[in-house]
Amino acid sequence: MKGNSWRTIDIVIASIIAVAFGVIFWAWNTVWSVTSGAFAFFPPAQTLLYGVWLLPAVLSALIIRKPGASIYTETVAALISALLGDQWGAMVIPQGLVQGLGAELAFAALRYRSYRLPTALLAGALTGLSAAVFDFFAWNSEYALWDYRVPYAAITVVSATVVAGLGAWALVRALAPTGVLDRFEAGRERALI
Amino acid sequence: MTPVPPLARRNPVAKLGAALLFALPLIATVDPLTPALALAVELTVIPFSGVRPSLLARRAWPLLIAAAGVLISMLLFAADRGGDLLATAGPFDVTTGVLSGAAGLTLRIFAVALPGILVLATTDPTDLADALVQNARLPERFAIGALAAFRLLPLLGQEWQTLSLARRARGLAPGPRLFLTTAFALLVGALRRGVRLAVAMDARGFDAGTPRTHARLQRFTTADGALLIAAVLLSAGILTTTALLGLFRPITG
Amino acid sequence: MSDVAIRGFGWRHAGRRAWAVRGLDLHVRHGERVLLLGPSGAGKSTLLAALAGLLPEDSGESEGTVEIDGLDARKARDRVGVVFQDPQTQLIMERSGDDVAFGLENRGVPGGDIWPRVSDALDRVGFPYPINRSTTALSGGEAQRLALAGVLATRPGLLLLDEPTANLDPAGAELVREAVGRACGPETTLILVEHRVAESLPLVDRVVVLEPGGGVRADGAPELVFAAYGDRLAEEGVWVPGFTAITPLRSTPSPVRSPLLTAEQTAYTHRLPPVSLSCGAGEVLAVTGPNGAGKSTLALLLGGLLAPTSGRITVGDEKRPPHRWRASTLAGRIGSVFQNPEHQFVTGRVADELALGPRRLGRSTAEVTRIVDGLLDRLRLAPLAGANPYTLSGGEARRLSVATALATAPRLLVLDEPTFGQDRRTWRELVALLAELRDEGHGIVAVTHDTAFSRTLADRTLALGEPSPDPLPRRRRR
Numbered sequence: 052m053k054g055n056s057w058r059t060i061d062i063v064i065a066s067i068i069a070v071a072f073g074v075i076f077w078a079w080n081t082v083w084s085v086t087s088g089a090f091a092f093f094p095p096a097q098t099l100l101y102g103v104w105l106l107p108a109v110l111s112a113l114i115i116r117k118p119g120a121s122i123y124t125e126t127v128a129a130l131i132s133a134l135l136g137d138q139w140g141a142m143v144i145p146q147g148l149v150q151g152l153g154a155e156l157a158f159a160a161l162r163y164r165s166y167r168l169p170t171a172l173l174a175g176a177l178t179g180l181s182a183a184v185f186d187f188f189a190w191n192s193e194y195a196l197w198d199y200r201v202p203y204a205a206i207t208v209v210s211a212t213v214v215a216g217l218g219a220w221a222l223v224r225a226l227a228p229t230g231v232l233d234r235f236e237a238g239r240e241r242a243l244i
Numbered sequence: 245m246t247p248v249p250p251l252a253r254r255n256p257v258a259k260l261g262a263a264l265l266f267a268l269p270l271i272a273t274v275d276p277l278t279p280a281l282a283l284a285v286e287l288t289v290i291p292f293s294g295v296r297p298s299l300l301a302r303r304a305w306p307l308l309i310a311a312a313g314v315l316i317s318m319l320l321f322a323a324d325r326g327g328d329l330l331a332t333a334g335p336f337d338v339t340t341g342v343l344s345g346a347a348g349l350t351l352r353i354f355a356v357a358l359p360g361i362l363v364l365a366t367t368d369p370t371d372l373a374d375a376l377v378q379n380a381r382l383p384e385r386f387a388i389g390a391l392a393a394f395r396l397l398p399l400l401g402q403e404w405q406t407l408s409l410a411r412r413a414r415g416l417a418p419g420p421r422l423f424l425t426t427a428f429a430l431l432v433g434a435l436r437r438g439v440r441l442a443v444a445m446d447a448r449g450f451d452a453g454t455p456r457t458h459a460r461l462q463r464f465t466t467a468d469g470a471l472l473i474a475a476v477l478l479s480a481g482i483l484t485t486t487a488l489l490g491l492f493r494p495i496t497g
Numbered sequence: 498m499s500d501v502a503i504r505g506f507g508w509r510h511a512g513r514r515a516w517a518v519r520g521l522d523l524h525v526r527h528g529e530r531v532l533l534l535g536p537s538g539a540g541k542s543t544l545l546a547a548l549a550g551l552l553p554e555d556s557g558e559s560e561g562t563v564e565i566d567g568l569d570a571r572k573a574r575d576r577v578g579v580v581f582q583d584p585q586t587q588l589i590m591e592r593s594g595d596d597v598a599f600g601l602e603n604r605g606v607p608g609g610d611i612w613p614r615v616s617d618a619l620d621r622v623g624f625p626y627p628i629n630r631s632t633t634a635l636s637g638g639e640a641q642r643l644a645l646a647g648v649l650a651t652r653p654g655l656l657l658l659d660e661p662t663a664n665l666d667p668a669g670a671e672l673v674r675e676a677v678g679r680a681c682g683p684e685t686t687l688i689l690v691e692h693r694v695a696e697s698l699p700l701v702d703r704v705v706v707l708e709p710g711g712g713v714r715a716d717g718a719p720e721l722v723f724a725a726y727g728d729r730l731a732e733e734g735v736w737v738p739g740f741t742a743i744t745p746l747r748s749t750p751s752p753v754r755s756p757l758l759t760a761e762q763t764a765y766t767h768r769l770p771p772v773s774l775s776c777g778a779g780e781v782l783a784v785t786g787p788n789g790a791g792k793s794t795l796a797l798l799l800g801g802l803l804a805p806t807s808g809r810i811t812v813g814d815e816k817r818p819p820h821r822w823r824a825s826t827l828a829g830r831i832g833s834v835f836q837n838p839e840h841q842f843v844t845g846r847v848a849d850e851l852a853l854g855p856r857r858l859g860r861s862t863a864e865v866t867r868i869v870d871g872l873l874d875r876l877r878l879a880p881l882a883g884a885n886p887y888t889l890s891g892g893e894a895r896r897l898s899v900a901t902a903l904a905t906a907p908r909l910l911v912l913d914e915p916t917f918g919q920d921r922r923t924w925r926e927l928v929a930l931l932a933e934l935r936d937e938g939h940g941i942v943a944v945t946h947d948t949a950f951s952r953t954l955a956d957r958t959l960a961l962g963e964p965s966p967d968p969l970p971r972r973r974r975r
Contacts, residue, residue: 058553059451060442062386066393067438068431074400075427127390131397134364134372141263141360142271189271192495193345199321225428228845229887231435234556239512370591392589398633399585403840409802410840415828415857415905425843432887433839440586447549447579448589448647449603459598459611 055117055163060234065111065120069128072107073135101207102214104128105178108154109219112174113166114226114237121158121174125151146185153181154215166237168220175216179208251471252294252366256375258468259367262475263359269479270356275491276348279355281482286358293362303361310357311350318346369394375462384456392441396434404430499576499654499686501525501548505561507711508543508552517543519560519711530687532697532719535707536733537890537920541690544707545659548688550574565655575604578648582660584640593635593643594619594628600651618650619643622676636788638669642676649680656681658689662696663918666788666946674700692920694723695738706730734920757909757940758799758831763808769794771808774959776940778908781931783951784944786961792944793836795961796913799942800833812909825857832902834912838894842886847878847897850886854905872900876930892923899930910934912943916950928953 111124129147157174158166183204191200223237232238251259270282290300319336327340373391376382407426416422445451486492507519518540525531535541546552547563550571565573578600581587590596597615606614615628622642626635635643641661648656658677662670670693678700681687691697704722708714715722723730723737731737756775764771769791776782786792797803798810801819810818812830819831835841844850851869860868873879876896881889886897895915902910915931916924931954935941945951951958 057385058442059385059389059446060439062389063393063442063445064435064438066390067396067434067441069390070393070397071400071431071434073397074404075430078404078423078427123386127393130390131394133360134367134369134394135397141260141364142267142356145264145268188495193274193318193323193349194321195323199317222428222431225845226432226435228885229432230885231432231439231887233510233512234439234553368591370595388589391591395589395591395633396585406835406837406840409797410833410835411843412802412824413800413828413831413833413835414841414843414901415825415854416843417824429840429842437586440581440583441589443546443551444579444581444587445589447551447574447581447587448600448651449575450599452574452603454603454605456602457605457608457611459595459602459608459615461608 057115057117057119061115061117061120064235065115065124066127068107068111068114069124069131072103072128073131076103076132100210101179101182102175102210102218105150105154105175105182105211105215106219106222108151108178109171109174109215110222112154112158113171113219113223114232114235116163116166116236118159118163119155121154121178122148122151125154125178146182146189149185150178150182153178168217171220172212172216175214175219176208176212178215179211182211183207249292249294251289251292251363254471255379255462255464255468256367256372257379257462258464258471259363260360260372262471263363265472266475266479267356267359269483270352272494273483273486273492274345274348274352274495275486275493276344276351277489277491278482278486279348279351281485282355282479283351283358285478285482286355286362290362293366295362295365299365300361303365304358307354307357307361310353314349314353315346318342318349322346370460371462374458374460375464378458378462379464385450388450389445392445393438396437396441399437400430400434403433499565499573500527500567501655501686501688502564502567503544503548503561504564506544506547506563507560508540508547508557509559510557511555513557516711518547518707521561521707521712523705523713523716525686525688528683528686529703530681530701531689532694532701532704533688533690533707534694534704534730534735535714536709536730536735537892539707539709541707542659545579545657545688545690548655549577549579549657551579575651576654577657578651578653578655579657579659580641580644580648580661582663584635584637584644584664587644588632588635588640588647591632592628593624593626593630593632596632596643597628597647597650600647604651614650615646618646621649621680622646623672623679636669637665638672641665641669641673645673645676645680653685655686655688658687658691660690660692663692667948668787670696692734693736695736698738731921734922736921758810758812758942760799760810761808763795763798763805763810765791765794765798765803765806769798770962772959772961773808774942776909776942778938778940779935780956781935781941781943781954783955783958784942784961785946785948785951785958790961792961793913796833796911796942796944799831800911801827801831802833828854828905828907829858830907830909832905832907832910834898834902834910834915836913836917838889838898839887841898841901845885846882847884847886847889848873848882850897850901851904854901858905868904872904876900877926892919895919895923895927899927903934908938909940910942912941912945914945914947915943916945916947924950 107128108121108125112120126144126147129143133141133143154174154177157170157177161170187200187204191203194200226232227238270278319338319342322342322345324341324345325337325339329337329339331338369391373387377384377387404426407429411422411426501524503521503523506521507516509516521544533541533544548570550573552559563570565576588596589599594615597618598611601611601614619628622645624642624646632640632643662673665673674696689697689701698719701719704717704719705713706715706722706726715726727737756777759775761773762771772795774782784792784795794803798805801822804820812819819827842850844853848869851872852865855865855868873882876899878893878896878900881893886894889897915927919927928950931941
């Protein structure tokens with residue numbers, strides 16, 4: 052696609068991804084609330100779920116392929132969860148901004164030209180890293196360094212790389228055959244029919 | 245008409261800005277006094293916020309869960325295990341140090357989240373988007389695009405329920421596979437709606453490139469500016485008090 | 498008032514080998530009202546998108562010219578208004594008045610002029626609510642009238658309607674057609690795409706039939722076009738007046754039918770007041786009623802997908818009510834077909850979709866293959882075995898959703914609006930298939946607005962009452 056300016060469809064689809072993940076995350080909470088007792092003995096493991104939060108940042112960039120997609124989508128997702136009411140109030144907005152910035156850096160480093168698997172993994176890792184750094188200072192400074200803060204950060208990065216990076220890439224591969232991405236380059240990489 | 249409470253009347257950007265300007269600096273420290281002082285300010289503001297207690301309770305209950313989570317994980321993983329030994333739970337010692345740390349963090353969760361909850365509970369998404377465009381000068385196409393997508397949220401919530409029932413009809417029992425196929429179907433449906441929505445928006449001239457006019461006006465008044473300044477001053481005052489009393493404990497350790 | 502000139506127009510979507518439209522010449526004069534017809538796939542919607550200037554240059558290849566008042570359609574966008582099929586995806590704002598104002602804001606109409614034009618447009622379509630009514634609280638027919646108001650507010654010279662009533666119940670559709678008739682003065686050129694011809698005829702004075710593959714097959718006054726081409730159009734799936742005669746496909750009456758399913762005083766919150774019914778083997782029961790009477794809720798209850806809040810549902814001699822069954826047991830005994838086929842798709846291939854149910858019931862590989870192949874043949878899906886279910890056309894998706902319910906061989910089928918939005922060809926196939934299944938001894942409960950369907954197929958009809966008012970009306974703040 053020529054140019055970096057956003058079409059209406061780019062803006063709407065990025066926003067829709069943010070909204071849909073708002074719903075998915077809400078459902079995710081209800082599905083796993085039953086099993087959350089399992090996490091009580093090692094709370095850092097809860098960050099395994101973190102990857103889902105970070106998925107929209109990578110997914111949106113893989114579909115839209117324009118500068119700003121990660122930051123915009125993750126910030127809108129955060130704003131939506133704040134509007135619906137969540138446990139962090141308005142603080143998720145700067146948090147979403149930071150998380151989106153992580154993924155954005157990966158795509159920017161490759162000059163918005165590569166949207167293959169390694170790029171997606173890098174974006175996942177970087178958004179995980181930005182989330183982990185934010186939490187390391189903002190929320191976790193009172194915890195034991197080696198028993199909690201470091202494992203928490205490490206699991207966040209791993210989870211983000213797998214769920215947000217690999218997950219977003221696999222999701223685009225699964226979405227393309229359904230035809231919903233036909234107006235994006237990501238959806239056109241299939242055979243003529 | 246009942247009078248609109250002073251805080252609810254303010255410009256949405258001013259409200260959101262004030263909540264962030266007040267709450268963000270509080271993150272810098274983990275002592276218990278800072279959030280206690282902030283909470284005192286916030287509780288004083290509640291009557292002027294226009295948020296009824298029932299609404300506040302509905303919006304704030306996730307905080308209790310978060311607080312409980314912090315309590316448990318602090319008992320297990322607190323960095324500061326000094327002070328007097330109060331009790332022993334298995335391999336974990338509960339000390340005064342652990343408890344004061346936990347109390348500080350729990351108060352902090354409430355103090356940091358409450359301002360956002362108070363202002364967002366009285367903010368209409370359309371008004372917020374209008375104010376972000378007209379007063380904060382954010383790009384209009386993005387603000388309106390996000391707003392249009394946000395309108396689909398209740399629809400997608402219903403869709404999730406329909407999809408879950410349809411999966412039961414297909415013979416899929418609850419489990420990870422059910423969750424994944426439901427989430428995927430929701431995403432496909434949402435994206436398809438998004439494509440159609442974008443076409444409908446362009447059909448009505450959204451991409452015409454002529455400067456948009458505004459049917460609804462959002463004004464940023466002196467009172468809105470005063471609200472922002474008050475938020476900064478209050479936050480600075482609280483942190484100064486803590487620092488003067490020698491209790492400031494920066495998050496960088 | 499606008500003049501439309503189409504010369505040698507063609508369009509091919511990116512990624513497709515075949516042209517959606519090709520070699521089309523058409524002239525529509527000021528103030529004419531045209532009904533555009535053609536079998537599915539003749540490119541009606543593509544043509545409308547071209548007229549609206551909505552075919553993005555980066556998503557396909559075009560030929561020829563499409564001009565409105567001598568301007569390229571992409572440059573004449575502010576003279577054109579479109580109403581699409583789906584009410585949910587053409588409303589943009591949360592409050593009704595804001596939505597009508599949206600198009601005016603985009604065109605730079607001064608702020609002070611906007612609200613008078615909004616209320617004028619809402620009056621013209623007979624919108625029954627105040628301007629701050631939430632758009633998510635509207636019924637389909639109300640939403641379509643609001644969408645029409647949003648278009649009329651910008652005072653288009655050319656009004657394009659792309660199946661605006663296809664997703665509506667008969668009463669809502671009638672109100673939308675009335676609004677179109679009332680709101681379009683002689684100064685508006687109108688081009689309408691509709692499958693249901695009889696209802697739309699009062700709105701138009703000219704009919705144009707597109708030929709699949711390119712060109713115009715027929716063009717002229719409605720009577721003349723239907724006299725010459727009616728039978729062929731009906732054959733191709735268009736609902737042509739006078740060609741919709743249907744022979745009833747009743748079952749041979751058998752005196753005693755053992756009921757497969759019985760519902761006694763079954764209710765669900767305020768959405769469905771208590772209902773009693775039964776359905777026997779070899780019987781078709783149609784459930785009718787106005788929007789909001791709880792028809793879809795009843796279908797979910799009978800399908801064992803929701804638990805009734807009072808009353809009970811019994812299936813055969815099973816002691817436990819169906820909503821307590823395991824999902825796999827349920828799929829083997831009651832087949833539910835949802836209104837939107839896509840809600841039921843869970844795999845990426847048509848064949849896998851059919852194999853899923855039998856596999857979960859533990860059938861052997863050979864048996865699964867036999868079931869899948871049998872259903873693919875029976876429902877004319879064999880050429881699509883490898884296709885992604887989401888890429889199917891409306892008729893194909895409907896056939897697949899019925900096939901998935903049949904794959905686990907349930908005795909009882911519960912269908913929610915099975916003929917909704919289908920063209921006449923799919924309709925006939927579906928009715929014939931259901932008659933066959935009934936004669937094989939299946940019990941069939943169909944919730945439907947479609948009177949032709951119940952007249953043709955139903956052995957009995959149960960009419961649900963007027964909707965009960967919502968006991969908890971949702972009030973918006975302010």
